[in-house]
Amino acid sequence: MKIGNQNYQSIWIDESDPAIIRVIDQQKLPFFFEIKNLRSVEDVFNAIADMTVRGAPLIGAAGAFGIYLATLEINSRTNIREHLSNAARYLISCRPTAVNLSWAVNFVMEKLKNEQRSTSLTKTALDAALEICEMEKENCRQIGRHGLKLIEAISKKKKGSPVNILTHCNAGWLACIDYGTVTAPIYLAHEKKIPVHVWVDETRPRNQGAKLTTYELGQNGIPYTLITDNSGGHLMQQKQIDIVIVGSDRTTRTGDVANKIGTYLKALAAFDNKIPFYCALPSSSIDFNISNGMKDIIIEERDPDEVTNVTGFAEGKIRSVRICPEDTIAANYGFDITPARLITGLITEKGICRATEKDIKEMFSYKFN
Numbered sequence: 001m002k003i004g005n006q007n008y009q010s011i012w013i014d015e016s017d018p019a020i021i022r023v024i025d026q027q028k029l030p031f032f033f034e035i036k037n038l039r040s041v042e043d044v045f046n047a048i049a050d051m052t053v054r055g056a057p058l059i060g061a062a063g064a065f066g067i068y069l070a071t072l073e074i075n076s077r078t079n080i081r082e083h084l085s086n087a088a089r090y091l092i093s094c095r096p097t098a099v100n101l102s103w104a105v106n107f108v109m110e111k112l113k114n115e116q117r118s119t120s121l122t123k124t125a126l127d128a129a130l131e132i133c134e135m136e137k138e139n140c141r142q143i144g145r146h147g148l149k150l151i152e153a154i155s156k157k158k159k160g161s162p163v164n165i166l167t168h169c170n171a172g173w174l175a176c177i178d179y180g181t182v183t184a185p186i187y188l189a190h191e192k193k194i195p196v197h198v199w200v201d202e203t204r205p206r207n208q209g210a211k212l213t214t215y216e217l218g219q220n221g222i223p224y225t226l227i228t229d230n231s232g233g234h235l236m237q238q239k240q241i242d243i244v245i246v247g248s249d250r251t252t253r254t255g256d257v258a259n260k261i262g263t264y265l266k267a268l269a270a271f272d273n274k275i276p277f278y279c280a281l282p283s284s285s286i287d288f289n290i291s292n293g294m295k296d297i298i299i300e301e302r303d304p305d306e307v308t309n310v311t312g313f314a315e316g317k318i319r320s321v322r323i324c325p326e327d328t329i330a331a332n333y334g335f336d337i338t339p340a341r342l343i344t345g346l347i348t349e350k351g352i353c354r355a356t357e358k359d360i361k362e363m364f365s366y367k368f369n
């Protein structure tokens with residue numbers, strides 16, 4: 001995706017020094033555009049934990065590069081298997097909800113199973129991490145292609161007046177290496193001159209909608225309006241939303257979707273107002289081993305400071321201010337589960353399907369055991 005005139009991915013390898021992984025620092029956006037260098041497993045862990053990198057496909061890719069960096073830490077005294085398994089466990093432990101992290105780390109580890117020499121381990125790990133990036137980019141392209149049909153159909157019905165899309169959090173290219181999941185159909189529609197307008201939920205507590213989705217859409221010339229998280233229901237009642245499209249951090253084989261906290265409430269409101277509610281996700285976000293989102297998905301709980309404080313921009317600096325009494329007790333749940341029954345459909349790289357085990361199985365039979 002373009003920032004100014006330059007094309008970027010949200011993660012890449014430094015061309016002049018392949019021991020460095022480069023990422024856009026998402027903690028600083030939209031106030032500063034800064035690139036951060038990751039040189040060790042520890043750096044990758046910290047970047048995922050403090051959300052320098054975030055979004056399910058991106059933390060997967062970062063974890064994969066983390067294993068590559070772990071191979072560079074091998075010396076003659078290293079117990080290779082122990083070192084790599086420790087790195088994998090450590091990286092996976094960083095954030096519990098998005099399945100992409102363990103999926104990607106395990107993808108690289110599987111490729112390393114039969115490698116013995118450190119040079120071939122390094123090459124194989126790098127190839128695997130790059131393969132994941134290419135795979136995710138292609139997944140997003142395909143999600144774009146399939147999702148576009150939904151927008152086209154609504155546009156036709158509305159005789160060309162703007163299609164109003166509500167989204168929550170950021171499931172854009174910043175979260176996904178390139179294109180995004182939710183944003184890919186929107187970017188394609190815009191390219192095809194189909195009028196679209198996006199309602200962007202601010203997405204408390206970290207405001208990924210306010211900070212990142214607005215930034216992305218603005219850079220790409222997509223009309224949008226930022227709203228508070230509680231506005232969606234009202235807008236739906238007023239018929240100002242044609243479709244809701246959100247991302248996913250983990251989707252069960254039965255179609256329950258874990259996504260950023262607040263997604264469930266939007267799904268309830270959409271259901272009540274008979275507004276189509278879609279989740280756009282690559283198959284790397286489907287956990288084919290679990291069936292019950294409420295029981296089987298761990299919901300990340302983050303530092304309560306993210307709730308008691310708000311981070312913004314003032315006097316040329318990024319600053320954090322407290323918004324409640326000093327001794328306030330706060331809870332910070334990162335995600336919630338939207339049950340499959342509230343979801344109109346899943347937009348995947350293989351096409352659009354209903355959020356049911358039968359339909360998911362038909363689409364991804366090779367992943368089912």
Ligand code: MRU
Nearest residue numbers: 054055056171175181247248260
């Ligand atoms: O906590 P975050 O910012 O990593 O949460 C991101 C989301 O919830 C996204 O919707 C999800 O990861 C899908 S990204 C394609």
